[in-house]
Amino acid sequence: MKKILSIHYDEIALKGKQRGYFQALLIKNIKNKVGKPIETLESRLILEDYSIEDINKIKLTPGVAWISEAYKIDRDEKKLMELINKTVGENKNVNIDVKRVDKTYEKTSLKLKEEIARGLRLRFDKNGKKLRIEIMNKSFIINYNIEKCIGGLPVGSSGKLLSLFSGGIDSAIAPIEMMKRGSKVDLLHVYALNSPDFALQSKISTISKKLSDIEQGLNLYLVPFHYFSVAALKIEKRYELVLFKRFLLKLAEAISKDKGYMAIVTGDALSQVASQTIENINAISFGIELPVFRPFIGYNKGEIIDKSIKYGLYDLSIEEYKDCCSIVSNNPATKSNVETIKKLEKTVDLDRVIKDSLNELKAVKF
Numbered sequence: 001m002k003k004i005l006s007i008h009y010d011e012i013a014l015k016g017k018q019r020g021y022f023q024a025l026l027i028k029n030i031k032n033k034v035g036k037p038i039e040t041l042e043s044r045l046i047l048e049d050y051s052i053e054d055i056n057k058i059k060l061t062p063g064v065a066w067i068s069e070a071y072k073i074d075r076d077e078k079k080l081m082e083l084i085n086k087t088v089g090e091n092k093n094v095n096i097d098v099k100r101v102d103k104t105y106e107k108t109s110l111k112l113k114e115e116i117a118r119g120l121r122l123r124f125d126k127n128g129k130k131l132r133i134e135i136m137n138k139s140f141i142i143n144y145n146i147e148k149c150i151g152g153l154p155v156g157s158s159g160k161l162l163s164l165f166s167g168g169i170d171s172a173i174a175p176i177e178m179m180k181r182g183s184k185v186d187l188l189h190v191y192a193l194n195s196p197d198f199a200l201q202s203k204i205s206t207i208s209k210k211l212s213d214i215e216q217g218l219n220l221y222l223v224p225f226h227y228f229s230v231a232a233l234k235i236e237k238r239y240e241l242v243l244f245k246r247f248l249l250k251l252a253e254a255i256s257k258d259k260g261y262m263a264i265v266t267g268d269a270l271s272q273v274a275s276q277t278i279e280n281i282n283a284i285s286f287g288i289e290l291p292v293f294r295p296f297i298g299y300n301k302g303e304i305i306d307k308s309i310k311y312g313l314y315d316l317s318i319e320e321y322k323d324c325c326s327i328v329s330n331n332p333a334t335k336s337n338v339e340t341i342k343k344l345e346k347t348v349d350l351d352r353v354i355k356d357s358l359n360e361l362k363a364v365k366f
Helices: 016-034 052-059 077-088 109-120 169-179 196-200 203-212 226-234 237-259 278-285 301-310 324-328 338-348 350-358
Strands: 002-008 039-041 044-047 066-074 093-100 129-135 139-148 160-164 184-191 219-224 263-265 362-365
Touching: 002 052, 002 139, 016 044, 016 052, 052 066, 066 077, 077 109, 077 129, 077 139, 093 109, 109 129, 160 169, 160 237, 169 184, 169 203, 169 263, 169 301, 184 196, 184 203, 184 237, 196 203, 196 219, 203 219, 219 350, 226 237, 226 338, 226 350, 237 263, 237 278, 237 338, 237 350, 278 338, 338 350
Parallel strands: 093 129, 160 184, 160 263, 184 219
Antiparallel strands: 002 044, 002 066, 039 044, 066 139, 129 139, 219 362
């Protein structure tokens, strides 16, 4: 008998001829996190000699659908019954599932499940202790302490993206939504304080570190706000926020073209705030050559908050911090148009503002 950590994927299993590539990338990502060898066993991954720290790292690995602590034993039904009885203990209310991976096994999943229940006098209860018995080619695997994970695809399988990051709830979670689609996501933050060091002493650094638990080697780009702030004195105050959002997209596009990012990510949700009306989104996005991904465009605020809580980022995201949007968001225009934005760009010489801002770009790796 061996005690193991059983690691399962779901979406990767649907990849046909590309499945081997995605599985190999997932194994590489897990090995980089835990620093231990990962074995394969008939479409699941196995880690021996694991720790609680390993479990926590793997749970936050895109591509992993669920994990469980498990016992791997010889394919002996008597030993199986003994081990299940020991694992269940005195409480016979269980939520037990049997999967016949090896279809040549003489008993069906249902037949073996019924025999286990009858022999051990178990009572099926969807709220009871969860057990999953897998019939493998030469062994039984008894899964317990089953935990759902991020799922999706392994980071590195879907290109590089640059995500706008203010430190708020939406901008902290949007990168995760794209990481679990297989993208390598880095962050762009425009800081309002005197130095990037102040931002690095705040929640900006703390959240970036948390996101790097999901995607190792995450880059944070820090760009100053003051060039835009001075230039924006030339325009009506109500257009400042909309033009600032335009500045962010063009700034992200310039960095993306220089560093090889294939798309831009934002935390926009349609009409959630004044700058995110469909008119404003259209006006600030015109002429941007790269795709702009908005994973929360149809979400309610409560749904985004639920995700933030799920990933342990909500309390960090609501910490007090002087972000640029809060400075320029006084009574903003809600129905801007492309022609207005074009005129405003010329008035402030936005291309010059971007160039000057990029001259002070600082990159930090987490």
